[in-house]
Amino acid sequence: MPTSSRFVVAVHALAAMAVGDGAPLRSEDLAASANTSAVVIRGLLSRLHQAGLTGSQLGAGGGALLAKPAARIRLLDVYAAVEDTALFTLHRMPPLGGCAVGGNIQEALRPVLDGARAAMEAELARVTIADIAADVARLGKFALPLRRG
Amino acid sequence: MPTSSRFVVAVHALAAMAVGDGAPLRSEDLAASANTSAVVIRGLLSRLHQAGLTGSQLGAGGGALLAKPAARIRLLDVYAAVEDTALFTLHRMPPLGGCAVGGNIQEALRPVLDGARAAMEAELARVTIADIAADVARLGKFALPLRRG
């Protein structure tokens, strides 16, 4: 299945904003750090903005900013903002309704798949962008806040 | 990061074998119930066979059979057998190593993503094909075992 790297790249961008000293970060700089293109970053920032996680400052010296403290942005919020496909894909074509199995398999499976998805999301809800930024700083052996450069 | 429809279809096929009375099920019949093609089913059965979950009987009157009791086949086993892609996709191109964030983001993220994946898999490990078959029977208002047809 074609998998999306949007979630990881979005967390990357948000962590960069959290690590920075509050100065706006240009999409071009975020793209360089994540090794992708500025348009891809802007597409992600558009989704994050709609979700209320980031804001943008236009014009010279502008860029992307966190819309709220990094400690209040959960990874689950990022996940919900940038991922649109369901975790589990059901049958592409609906199964045979007349069949004893085909007519009931999706309903039998739904609570299980919902539970698995909820368990995964609960883990993502326990971690914030601030946590990730702190771990990045620890691994990189530098202190927060960091001047951008 | 979504799964393919293979997982759901594979569970569908295994549940059909569990619901049946132990008679081999042809790939063509499984395909009809799941509203897909027999070749797709055979591809899944090939993976399930390699994982030791099913067996096949060639020739006339042949078909697919469970290789062990349905109560001992966990959904996690099915998931592992038929899904190739990782739950979370990392950066398509490695992030900029020289950057404070790019050089550490993947390592900072790994424990979180591993935890989320483990939480989801733990839920899938709690349910067996026998559970699904029982739920299918309950929803379809029929008793197990069921004669095939």
Add this chain to the structure above:
DNA sequence: TGAATTGTCACTGTGATCGTTACACACCAT
């Protein structure tokens, strides 16, 4: 022997992701 069924290959169509180019619009500095 002959029919039936699996197992696997090659080819095709479809959809999503991702990269690139392009351009209108908004904002800041001078």
Add this chain to the structure above:
DNA sequence: ATGGTGTGTAACGATCACAGTGACAATTCA
């Protein structure tokens, strides 16, 4: 105000995995 800077979005193409189809050798039962 004016030009440079940066965002926001659309269009296009390349790539990849998934899924569907047809075909065929190999195997096994009737």
